[in-house]
Amino acid sequence: MKRLNKGRNLRLNKALKPLLLAAALLALPGCWNRKELNEISIATAFGFDAREDRYLVSVQLVNASEIADKQGGGGRVPVVTVQQSTGRTIFESIRAMTTTTPRKIYSSHLRILVIGEDMARAGIAKLLDGLSRDHELRTDFYIIVARGTKASDILQVLTPLEKLPTDKMFSSLEASQRNWGITARVDLHELINDLVDKGVDPVLAGIVIEGSNEIGRTDANLDSVRPPATLKYQGLAVFRKDKLVGWLNDEQSKGYNYIRGTLKSTIVRLPCRKGGELAVELIHTSHGIKGKIRDGKPEIEVRLSAEGNIGEVECAINLNTPRAIPLLEAELSEAIKENMEATIAQAKAYRSDIFGFGSAIHRADYRAWNRMKDRWDDEFVHLPVHVTVKAKIRRTGSVVESFLERMEDS
Amino acid sequence: MVSFLYPFKKLLKKGLGPRGSRGPESDGANRPGPLPRSLDDTLRIVKEALGGSPDLVIRRISMMINRRPHQTAIVYIDGLADPKELLESLLADSGDMQANLKSAGDVEPLRLIRQYLLKVGQVNGVSDLGTLYHAILSGDTCILLDGASEAIAAGTGSAKDRNITEPASQAVLRGPREGFAETLRTNTALIRRKIKNPNLWMETRRIGDVTKTDVAIMYIKGIVNDKTVNEVRQRLDRIRIDSILESGYIEELIQDETYTPFPTIFNTERPDAVAGGLLEGRIAILVDGTPFVLVVPALFTHFLQTPEDYYQRADISSFLRILRYVCLFIALFGPAAYIAVTTFHQEMIPTPLLLSVIAAREGIPFPAFVEAFLMEITFEILREAGVRMPRTVGQAVSIVGALVIGQSAVEAGLVGPAMVIVVSITAISNFVIPSYNMGISIRMIRFPFMILAATFGLYGILIGSIVMVLHLCSLRSFGVPYMAPFAPFIVEDQKDNIFRLPRWAMVTRPRYSSDGNPVREKERPPGKPGR
Numbered sequence: 001m002k003r004l005n006k007g008r009n010l011r012l013n014k015a016l017k018p019l020l021l022a023a024a025l026l027a028l029p030g031c032w033n034r035k036e037l038n039e040i041s042i043a044t045a046f047g048f049d050a051r052e053d054r055y056l057v058s059v060q061l062v063n064a065s066e067i068a069d070k071q072g073g074g075g076r077v078p079v080v081t082v083q084q085s086t087g088r089t090i091f092e093s094i095r096a097m098t099t100t101t102p103r104k105i106y107s108s109h110l111r112i113l114v115i116g117e118d119m120a121r122a123g124i125a126k127l128l129d130g131l132s133r134d135h136e137l138r139t140d141f142y143i144i145v146a147r148g149t150k151a152s153d154i155l156q157v158l159t160p161l162e163k164l165p166t167d168k169m170f171s172s173l174e175a176s177q178r179n180w181g182i183t184a185r186v187d188l189h190e191l192i193n194d195l196v197d198k199g200v201d202p203v204l205a206g207i208v209i210e211g212s213n214e215i216g217r218t219d220a221n222l223d224s225v226r227p228p229a230t231l232k233y234q235g236l237a238v239f240r241k242d243k244l245v246g247w248l249n250d251e252q253s254k255g256y257n258y259i260r261g262t263l264k265s266t267i268v269r270l271p272c273r274k275g276g277e278l279a280v281e282l283i284h285t286s287h288g289i290k291g292k293i294r295d296g297k298p299e300i301e302v303r304l305s306a307e308g309n310i311g312e313v314e315c316a317i318n319l320n321t322p323r324a325i326p327l328l329e330a331e332l333s334e335a336i337k338e339n340m341e342a343t344i345a346q347a348k349a350y351r352s353d354i355f356g357f358g359s360a361i362h363r364a365d366y367r368a369w370n371r372m373k374d375r376w377d378d379e380f381v382h383l384p385v386h387v388t389v390k391a392k393i394r395r396t397g398s399v400v401e402s403f404l405e406r407m408e409d410s
Numbered sequence: 411m412v413s414f415l416y417p418f419k420k421l422l423k424k425g426l427g428p429r430g431s432r433g434p435e436s437d438g439a440n441r442p443g444p445l446p447r448s449l450d451d452t453l454r455i456v457k458e459a460l461g462g463s464p465d466l467v468i469r470r471i472s473m474m475i476n477r478r479p480h481q482t483a484i485v486y487i488d489g490l491a492d493p494k495e496l497l498e499s500l501l502a503d504s505g506d507m508q509a510n511l512k513s514a515g516d517v518e519p520l521r522l523i524r525q526y527l528l529k530v531g532q533v534n535g536v537s538d539l540g541t542l543y544h545a546i547l548s549g550d551t552c553i554l555l556d557g558a559s560e561a562i563a564a565g566t567g568s569a570k571d572r573n574i575t576e577p578a579s580q581a582v583l584r585g586p587r588e589g590f591a592e593t594l595r596t597n598t599a600l601i602r603r604k605i606k607n608p609n610l611w612m613e614t615r616r617i618g619d620v621t622k623t624d625v626a627i628m629y630i631k632g633i634v635n636d637k638t639v640n641e642v643r644q645r646l647d648r649i650r651i652d653s654i655l656e657s658g659y660i661e662e663l664i665q666d667e668t669y670t671p672f673p674t675i676f677n678t679e680r681p682d683a684v685a686g687g688l689l690e691g692r693i694a695i696l697v698d699g700t701p702f703v704l705v706v707p708a709l710f711t712h713f714l715q716t717p718e719d720y721y722q723r724a725d726i727s728s729f730l731r732i733l734r735y736v737c738l739f740i741a742l743f744g745p746a747a748y749i750a751v752t753t754f755h756q757e758m759i760p761t762p763l764l765l766s767v768i769a770a771r772e773g774i775p776f777p778a779f780v781e782a783f784l785m786e787i788t789f790e791i792l793r794e795a796g797v798r799m800p801r802t803v804g805q806a807v808s809i810v811g812a813l814v815i816g817q818s819a820v821e822a823g824l825v826g827p828a829m830v831i832v833v834s835i836t837a838i839s840n841f842v843i844p845s846y847n848m849g850i851s852i853r854m855i856r857f858p859f860m861i862l863a864a865t866f867g868l869y870g871i872l873i874g875s876i877v878m879v880l881h882l883c884s885l886r887s888f889g890v891p892y893m894a895p896f897a898p899f900i901v902e903d904q905k906d907n908i909f910r911l912p913r914w915a916m917v918t919r920p921r922y923s924s925d926g927n928p929v930r931e932k933e934r935p936p937g938k939p940g941r
Contacts, residue, residue: 001534108757
């Protein structure tokens with residue numbers, strides 16, 4: 001019996017050890033952040049504005065029970081709510097918001113960060129540290145600038161079609177960069193990399209409210225067929241270091257995307273010889289930026305090859321001759337090239353190397369770069385950039401001849 | 411293992427003390443001994459031993475043998491034995507009998523009866539009372555002769571057996587529809603019918619002090635690993651128990667590890683599954699009185715295979731096996747993963763999905779864990795009720811179940827619709843696991859995983875899985891590592907593990923069970939057969 005007891009103690013020890021180890025588990029996990037779904041509210045957008053010497057932080061929170069309500073109808077409640085608070089630091093202001101919101105703000109699903117133009121002109125670097133430091137935030141949200149307005153105003157506009165305004169901002173940003181080419185999708189990582197890298201300056205997409213932002217805040221915006229207020233991307237904000245210095249217009253923004261190679265598809269308008277215009281849809285572009293040091297002077301070569309289809313012909317032109325297409329290709333290349341050069345000129349005017357030419361030089365010759373990196377702004381202004389564009393037209397769509405020509409003949 | 415069981419055995423013995431110490435075996439009338447010479451004595455003892463039971467039939471006849479009358483008695487249990495033909499041959503046809511006896515000359519009367527009179531296949535001599543009781547109680551008809559030192563036990567057993575029907579527990583779409591019945595002999599015959607080979611050997615044991623249940627082990631000599639057979643013999647011989655009513659008794663007494671949720675002995679109602687196991691060098695243990703036959707050694711992967719895997723084409727079988735493994739993981743981790751993701755890792759859910767999950771959970775008063783636990787328990791209750799309940803009220807439970815779980819719980823705001831989906835898919839996945847006892851184990855382990863998920867999130871699930879895998883790898887079934895073709899990883903056995911390769915690629919038997927004789931078809935070289 002005694003032996004049996006001893007055996008039992010041994011077994012007890014055996015059982016105790018794993019138990020102790022399991023108890024250690026309680027203390028070991030770093031983040032002890034159990035939270036039930038109905039104890040959090042999802043923040044889909046942040047907006048940062050400057051208010052005197054403080055930050056004004058606006059958060060767009062989702063009213064989840066409204067969003068899934070299939071019946072709709074009846075008394076509609078906005079699916080989002082915007083809460084604001086001020087503070088000397090971003091983190092502090094967000095936490096201070098718990099005094100107005102019933103639940104903890106959960107920001108892992110943040111999709112859009114809007115920075116007011118005033119704030120952007122003052123400098124954005126200080127905003128970003130807290131965001132990159134907080135483990136709760138993923139870094140895959142896009143950062144945009146509220147052009148000529150406040151970020152808080154942008155967040156308050158209700159949008160038709162998409163229930164969540166943020167979804168609208170998010171998906172139209174993605175769609176417009178890919179299919180139109182006038183915006184830029186920049187997430188937190190890219191922005192911080194661009195800020196740190198001396199060879200490149202950041203750009204951010206700009207967003208404006210078209211129409212009345214007073215009505216945009218109310219349900220009335222959803223009641224009319226043509227909404228009184230819409231959110232619209234317009235141009236790119238050009239930064240020097242972390243300060244906004246100016247804007248690119250839509251054409252120049254397209255030029256920017258050509259050079260950066262971030263454009264997948266866009267429409268290029270070409271004039272016809274006999275008057276009128278035709279539109280070419282680019283379906284594929286590939287680009288290259290090459291830096292070179294010639295006689296101690298930096299030089300950049302930008303190469304772009306584009307493929308396109310004829311999308312629309314609004315003039316009398318005979319496409320059915322062997323010379324017509326190569327001629328159009330040459331015109332297309334020229335048009336794209338002019339666009340790119342205009343963009344470069346504008347960037348030079350802003351003294352902001354948004355294309356990353358500096359990085360290209362860095363990659364080509366790091367010794368030369370080390371010599372000039374501190375005065376790169378000056379170098380950039382005088383930097384010779386050689387642009388070559390090779391455009392191909394692959395198809396003319398489902399018809400070759402435009403019926404417009406036949407109309408003229410008769 | 412045995413040492414672990416020791417205190418329990420002690421406890422059991424203590425608990426059943428008075429009955430255990432004075433079993434029927436020690437009763438005076440039952441004391442085994444030699445047969446008394448006098449027929450009257452013998453019959454009296456037998457009657458006493460069986461308590462004068464009315465189903466004991468004793469027919470006394472006087473037989474003329476060698477022109478002398480001999481007092482004879484025919485003893486059998488009514489209902490167990492069917493001595494019609496035997497009685498006919500003994501009592502009728504006296505002319506024929508006389509002729510036979512004349513030509514036999516002066517032979518011992520008992521031998522005469524045995525050699526010339528009994529029109530029965532199986533005839534044994536019985537010389538002591540113990541054997542006599544067992545013979546009578548097994549359905550034999552015993553012929554006792556006054557003055558003889560031996561009696562004759564003729565195999566006339568004809569216990570009413572159930573028809574061979576389709577097994578209820580392991581249905582197949584393609585494959586034999588027969589299942590084992592309750593009689594040992596029927597079951598061994600079913601296996602014999604599949605493997606007509608003299609090397610199919612069988613040994614029987616009589617286990618159970620009171621029940622005296624016949625237990626047979628079957629294996630194919632030359633394929634089976636002799637060490638494993640020895641191990642099975644030893645473990646069966648070590649069993650000390652009063653009764654065996656089902657093979658589950660044997661399973662519990664001979665399994666390698668008691669304290670594990672995982673079954674280490676395979677059971678099946680299908681003769682084809684047993685035959686397949688025997689051909690792979692495994693050993694079948696058949697128990698009289700149950701259609702469930704044990705097959706050892708059993709590996710984890712066996713519980714996720716069905717006999718049908720070998721009847722369908724290889725690609726179909728492989729797909730189904732992969733599906734089963736997927737279902738295994740769903741059944742194991744489904745609710746746990748849901749709890750972990752919704753209470754710890756909301757960032758892992760795509761935003762639109764998260765929003766609809768939140769919307770669905772809006773107003774649910776319980777934390778996700780309680781919600782999941784409630785639903786799982788409810789489901790388990792319904793399932794268990796469905797199994798035990800009389801068939802005729804089955805519909806009532808399914809209606810109540812569908813309404814309670816499916817709709818009302820959601821409408822009443824007790825649980826969210828997402829949880830209903832999770833619980834349902836988990837439950838259905840669980841039934842995909844072909845082996846019922848493995849399914850039950852998985853269902854049990856699900857709850858600790860849910861607790862881990864509710865306290866530590868995915869981290870907890872991971873820790874739990876590590877512990878579970880360690881445990882699985884530490885298990886053995888009759889000396890074979892439980893996770894065998896996975897860990898230790900045996901390359902050539904992967905042909906019949908998660909994937910089932912075409913027949914021509916399965917030339918060898920599993921490595922672990924068929925030591926010495928691994929090649930199935932000696933003549934044919936390995937590879938695809940030519941056309």
